[in-house]
Amino acid sequence: MSYAFEPLITAVPIIDSHETFPVRRIYCVGRNYAEHAIEMGHCEREAPFFFTKPADAVVVNPKSIHYPSITNELHYEVELVIAIAKTGFEIELSSAWEHVFGCALGIDLTKRDLQTEYKKKSRPWDLAKGFDQSAPVSSIIAFKEFGELNEVKLQLSIDDEIKQSGNINQMIWSIPEIIVELSRHIELKSGDLIFSGTPSGVGEIKKGQTVSATMNAARFDLNLNFTVY
Numbered sequence: 001m002s003y004a005f006e007p008l009i010t011a012v013p014i015i016d017s018h019e020t021f022p023v024r025r026i027y028c029v030g031r032n033y034a035e036h037a038i039e040m041g042h043c044e045r046e047a048p049f050f051f052t053k054p055a056d057a058v059v060v061n062p063k064s065i066h067y068p069s070i071t072n073e074l075h076y077e078v079e080l081v082i083a084i085a086k087t088g089f090e091i092e093l094s095s096a097w098e099h100v101f102g103c104a105l106g107i108d109l110t111k112r113d114l115q116t117e118y119k120k121k122s123r124p125w126d127l128a129k130g131f132d133q134s135a136p137v138s139s140i141i142a143f144k145e146f147g148e149l150n151e152v153k154l155q156l157s158i159d160d161e162i163k164q165s166g167n168i169n170q171m172i173w174s175i176p177e178i179i180v181e182l183s184r185h186i187e188l189k190s191g192d193l194i195f196s197g198t199p200s201g202v203g204e205i206k207k208g209q210t211v212s213a214t215m216n217a218a219r220f221d222l223n224l225n226f227t228v229y
């Protein structure tokens with residue numbers, strides 16, 4: 001038997017490797033930084049939660065992104081993206097790091113006006129989060145290059161003006177805790193990407209503006225730069 005048409009596989013380059021990382025699923029953590037939860041009008045003590053994006057929402061190191069005409073309020077959210085490369089269900093905290101392949105820098109693009117409207121109507125907000133090109137990511141840096149990550153700086157600028165500045169040490173759920181929590185719901189598998197949540201300072205990106213994001217740790221720097229048109 002053969003496929004009626006070529007199956008679509010979204011793959012992310014791995015830094016210093018000839019291999020690429022084939023994406024299976026994208027999970028995202030909502031409100032994983034207290035300051036961001038507060039700016040969204042929520043209590044900082046509430047536990048974070050998960051939502052998803054389709055695998056092919058990923059765009060790798062884009063130079064431009066199309067502004068979707070169905071929204072009037074496209075928002076940026078800079079995030080560390082965890083790349084999973086070991087299957088596991090109900091993973092223990094002590095072994096959570098073993099499931100991490102590496103990480104990337106990502107932007108969780110959001111149609112905020114639609115999300116707000118769907119929330120008000122108690123409807124699913126999938127399409128406010130999981131649309132085409134809604135997950136720009138950098139190349140992945142492999143875990144073996146840096147070891148366990150506890151301090152990583154994230155920054156995002158719009159047209160050279162700094163809008164978001166944070167560190168993953170401010171996350172409510174740490175990287176291992178995210179893995180433990182998510183694997184209580186589903187079996188994590190190789191190829192899964194997890195957007196780990198955004199620091200405060202989210203806001204609008206308008207047509208013609210340029211997003212510049214950086215992620216720095218002691219042993220690596222990743223960046224993303226694209227214009228929305």
Ligand code: MN
Nearest residue numbers: 077108197198
């Ligand atoms: Mn997000």
